[in-house]
Amino acid sequence: MTPPAGWRLRAGPAGVDLLDRDGPVPPVRPGRGPGVWRWADLLPLPAGTEHLSLGEGGTPLLGAPRLAAAAGVAEVWLKLDHLNPTGSFKDRAVAVGVADAVRRGAGGIVCGSSGNAAASAAAYAARAGLPAVVVCPEGAPPGKLAAIAAYGAVQVLVPGDYSRSFALAVDLAAELGFANVTTTYVNPAAVTGLRTVAYELVEQLPAPVDRVVVPTSAGPLVHGVRTGFEDAVAAGRAARVPALVAAQPEGCAPVARAFAAGAAAVREWDDVRTAVSGLDDPLRGYAGDGTVTLRAVGETGGAAVALPDEDTAAARALLAEQEGIDVEPAAATAVAALLSLGAGGGLAPAERVVCLLTGHGLKHPPTSAAPATVVTSVGEAVDHVTARAR
Numbered sequence: 001m002t003p004p005a006g007w008r009l010r011a012g013p014a015g016v017d018l019l020d021r022d023g024p025v026p027p028v029r030p031g032r033g034p035g036v037w038r039w040a041d042l043l044p045l046p047a048g049t050e051h052l053s054l055g056e057g058g059t060p061l062l063g064a065p066r067l068a069a070a071a072g073v074a075e076v077w078l079k080l081d082h083l084n085p086t087g088s089f090k091d092r093a094v095a096v097g098v099a100d101a102v103r104r105g106a107g108g109i110v111c112g113s114s115g116n117a118a119a120s121a122a123a124y125a126a127r128a129g130l131p132a133v134v135v136c137p138e139g140a141p142p143g144k145l146a147a148i149a150a151y152g153a154v155q156v157l158v159p160g161d162y163s164r165s166f167a168l169a170v171d172l173a174a175e176l177g178f179a180n181v182t183t184t185y186v187n188p189a190a191v192t193g194l195r196t197v198a199y200e201l202v203e204q205l206p207a208p209v210d211r212v213v214v215p216t217s218a219g220p221l222v223h224g225v226r227t228g229f230e231d232a233v234a235a236g237r238a239a240r241v242p243a244l245v246a247a248q249p250e251g252c253a254p255v256a257r258a259f260a261a262g263a264a265a266v267r268e269w270d271d272v273r274t275a276v277s278g279l280d281d282p283l284r285g286y287a288g289d290g291t292v293t294l295r296a297v298g299e300t301g302g303a304a305v306a307l308p309d310e311d312t313a314a315a316r317a318l319l320a321e322q323e324g325i326d327v328e329p330a331a332a333t334a335v336a337a338l339l340s341l342g343a344g345g346g347l348a349p350a351e352r353v354v355c356l357l358t359g360h361g362l363k364h365p366p367t368s369a370a371p372a373t374v375v376t377s378v379g380e381a382v383d384h385v386t387a388r389a390r
């Protein structure tokens with residue numbers, strides 16, 4: 001791609017193309033609308049690019065004192081990014097990626113995805129009046145596939161893990177001449193949309209935090225949060241970049257494995273064994289993406305941690321039952337990581353931590369939820385309530 005004025009394309013670690021700012025961070029002009037597009041002047045889209053919006057960004061930040069007590073830290077903040085229009089943070093990247101595709105005159109949109117980015121691509125393509133083709137693993141959660149279907153995209157399912165969807169999407173985009181908004185690092189413009197999470201955090205937090213915990217697959221979100229905070233520091237709006245903690249499932253943890261080994265580069269993951277949809281990317285053919293993410297973690301003084309699926313399921317239940325927030329397993333890894341680190345695993349009692357909640361629970365409901373009981377009288381209902389309360 002030819003970068004717009006004020007940006008340069010640079011080969012990052014392992015040769016991954018990254019869009020970097022070339023010059024100072026421009027001021028944010030007021031009155032540019034809410035959410036992601038409020039930061040339009042900070043995005044790599046030329047003036048006059050249509051702001052393709054479904055209401056993405058501008059998500060709430062909630063304090064969670066009980067969670068902070070459970071983790072043994074001073075403060076925990078939950079960034080409710082699962083409340084984006086299609087139920088995941090991917091809308092930030094895809095809104096920018098599709099807006100860029102429209103201004104370049106693309107005839108359609110392609111996205112390889114474990115489900116969330118595909119739902120997002122389908123929705124934003126519909127809004128832009130473009131056809132969308134999405135490629136997902138055949139084992140993707142039915143709720144995610146149903147959401148994609150609702151937006152009328154052409155769905156192609158492939159056997160095997162996420163990397164096969166990634167590869168087919170690259171080939172399909174080339175074959176059809178469509179823009180590829182797959183949310184690995186393959187579309188550098190889309191990745192810049194993720195900086196807006198950090199811009200919002202800087203405004204919403206009453207004081208700087210020490211850590212941000214990020215559910216991580218290939219890791220563009222980690223990179224986006226890092227570069228967003230770097231922009232805020234360069235513009236004098238933030239004092240420092242917080243340490244970034246990448247949370248991955250134990251059964252697919254290429255970045256956490258490299259971090260634990262002190263390796264300089266991330267390797268592909270051979271055998272994916274996790275039910276955490278969205279974080280099940282073995283990075284086959286693009287392990288360099290993981291290396292970019294590993295650098296972001298290391299250079300901010302952070303960490304990458306691997307969590308058993310059971311811890312993630314327990315964290316999801318805790319968040320839903322004690323805070324009233326239901327997120328999908330991928331998002332719950334942030335809370336599982338917080339609790340596992342807090343419990344003697346590296347967090348200091350004075351720390352202030354943000355957990356990014358990246359995906360809504362509705363598209364990926366819990367499998368273990370107790371079935372509801374059918375009753376035919378008040379007496380039976382009271383008996384049921386009494387039995388449950390025991």
Ligand SMILES: Cc1ncc(COP(=O)(O)O)c(C=O)c1O
Binds near residue numbers: 218
């Ligand atoms: C809910 C959710 N959280 C986190 C991630 C990981 O994001 P990234 O690919 O930026 O590492 C994904 C990716 O699909 C996801 O769906």
